[in-house]
Amino acid sequence: MRTPRTRTMILTAMVGVLALAGCAGGDGDEEEPPLGQTPKVMRPADVPSLPMNQYVLDEKEMRAYTQAQAVLSRRCMERFGMSWLTDAQVTADLPNLGADPVRYFTIIDAEAARLHGYGDPDGQDAKEKGGTGGYEPTAAERAVYDGTAKGVTDTAGKPLPEGGCAAEVDKEMKLGGAEGVNPLTVGNEFYSLYAKVLRDSRVTGAFTNWSACMKEKGFAYQTPLDAANDTEWKSGAATRAAIAVATADVACKQQHNTVGIWYAAMAAHQNAYIDKKAEHFSEVLANKKALVENSARIMQGA
Known part of the structure; x- marks a missing residue:
């Protein structure tokens, strides 16, 4: 289980891409x-890193950030006699x-399609292996953490800071960064481009070729998103x-390098967006x- 503040930030960061895809439409004259270069994609490993990745925490960085936040959170909570x-x-x-x-x-991935259809075995494994060891913060602990507790003082007699331990942790984690950028x-910001990419003529053309190929195999879908989101196996x-549809x-x-073209369009739109907001993304990198x-x-000091 994550701290409440971390959970909120992560959930905000993980806006559902497929939901955004449903907003596609209009703006055909953009x-x-x-x-840029269009990669040949036959498996997930063939997909190059997207431009956005340099501006977000990778898996290792995210783990270090979360652990550091946990260390600071415990230090603060222990001052108030809390776990x-x-x-x-x-x-x-x-x-x-x-x-x-x-x-x-x-x-x-062809092998994943053959074995699992559109299922996510890795996600299921993670769910089964996850867990918090049965510990849930009490209402009193949560109140100290988020700053809603009243009349609370620490071991030195100092009152709970505004915003609680969560605010104290955030301040420490953001030292040296630019204000207002997370x-x-x-x-x-990059996920918001997803629907625009789906309207890109290079992508719609790639989907048309993919759809014709699927029709030859006996399946009527206009786009890969339609196939993946079929209610029968959503x-x-x-x-x-x-499995039959996923394999096809x-x-x-x-056959048509659909993902390679789709990737190239996504990368192009992301690069254009980054260039347009260069000062903003310079601050993002600083943060x-x-x-x-x-x-x-x-x-290191834990």
Whole structure:
């Protein structure tokens, strides 16, 4: 289980891409950025890192940040005679804030399609292995952490700071960074481009070729998103029908390099957005650097 503040920030950062995809439509006259190199994608490992990834915490950095936050949280809570979550508990189910190829481009791996259809065996394993050891903060502990407790003083007689331990931790973690910029939520800005990419003529053309290929195999879907979100297997059940469609889906993507073109368009739109907001993203990088350095400093002194 994560701390309440960390959980809120991470959930904000992990806005559902497929939900945004449903907003696609209109704006057909928007200027489309030129494509860079179009990779040949036959498996997830063939998908290059997207431009957004340099601005968010990778898996290792996210773990270090979360552990450092847990260390500071416990120090603060202990001053008020309270317990708090361990490192293992706060890092039990951390997301990767970088761009997951499957989340962006639906199923890519032929073997995964053959075995699991559109299911997510890794996600299920993580759910089964996760957990918080049965510990849940009490109402009193939560009140001290989020600052809603009244008349509370620490072992030195000092009152609970405004915003509680959560605010104290945030302040320490952000030392040296730019005010008002949060690398943990900047991913939302890039996710907001997703629907625009789906309207890109290069992508719609790739989907048209993919759809024709699927039709030849006996399946009527306009886009890979339609196939992945079919209500018959949206729950992730690896039914015979789901496996048949997923297998055809991957084969058609490979035949027409659907994901390669889709990636190239996504990267082009992200690069154009970064160029447009260069000063903002310079501050994002500064804040990310501060979070990484502060995390290392805190863990070294833990």
